[in-house]
Amino acid sequence: MKVLIADDHGIIRLGVSQIIKEIDPGSTIHEAEDFDETIRLLNAHIIDLLILDINIPGGNNFQMISTVKSKQPDIKVLVFSAFSEELYATRYFKAGADGYLQKDTSPVEVKSAVNTILSGKHYMSQNIREYFLQGMIRKEVNMNNPLAELSDRETEVARMLVMGISQTAIAEKLNLHTSTVGTHKYRIFEKLAVSNIAELIEKYRIYDYS
Structure with missing residues (x-):
């Protein structure tokens, strides 16, 4: 092997x-x-x-x-x-x-x-x-955990924002335009009902059971 x-x-x-x-x-x-x-x-x-x-x-x-x-x-x-x-x-x-x-x-x-x-x-x-x-992956998890509402790309961007990585650095890591990262950030904030990075970090502290 x-x-x-x-x-x-x-x-x-x-x-x-x-x-x-x-x-x-x-x-x-x-x-x-x-x-x-x-x-x-x-x-x-x-x-x-x-x-x-x-x-x-x-x-x-x-x-x-x-x-x-x-x-x-x-x-x-x-x-x-x-x-x-x-x-x-x-x-x-x-x-x-x-x-x-x-x-x-x-x-x-x-x-x-x-x-x-x-x-x-x-x-x-x-x-x-x-x-x-139990058929709960898409039902209860999504209803109870707002992070599950994020798309795969939004999840990647959100995780990096929580880690303190800048939008420019995120764009480089994911091969995206900085403006695209900004759009993802806007959608993340909208879906999670947060208005700044501190609130995003707190949301992850509560719901990301890592």
Whole structure:
């Protein structure tokens, strides 16, 4: 098994590497600290499984997965994130992910996710499966959590605004015009009923269960 772990935190890469070695002691593991390095490694090696931190430097958007799969169409992608799965898991599945786990997941569940994905299936936690089975993903989550009303692009922009990234820097990261980012910001404020960044941060503090 050939695995690429893309995460900017060394302790996370170490922990995940140990779990992978427990699954397959003969596995080959590559590591990347940012998205540019991830792409360089994908260009140099055939990878069976990419374990991807969605907030990795140089990435941080929903297009990362399509970029990865354009390089290696058969690669399996397990998103490993600190962000709330209720808000983000379905978005990343739609973007092409094969699985989604939060970083506080137990080693046992990480092993289960890896084995499931490598068998050709998608993996989601019991929590998300229950939401799907009960038909609640689009109903109750959307009604109760205003952040779910944002589009994928608005979610990306909002998350960066909360992180203190300027509109100019956001435009560069997402390859957008600054005016387009301004339009997204206006729509975000309108949908979330906020009037400034401080209120946006507070809205995320309340509703983003990361």
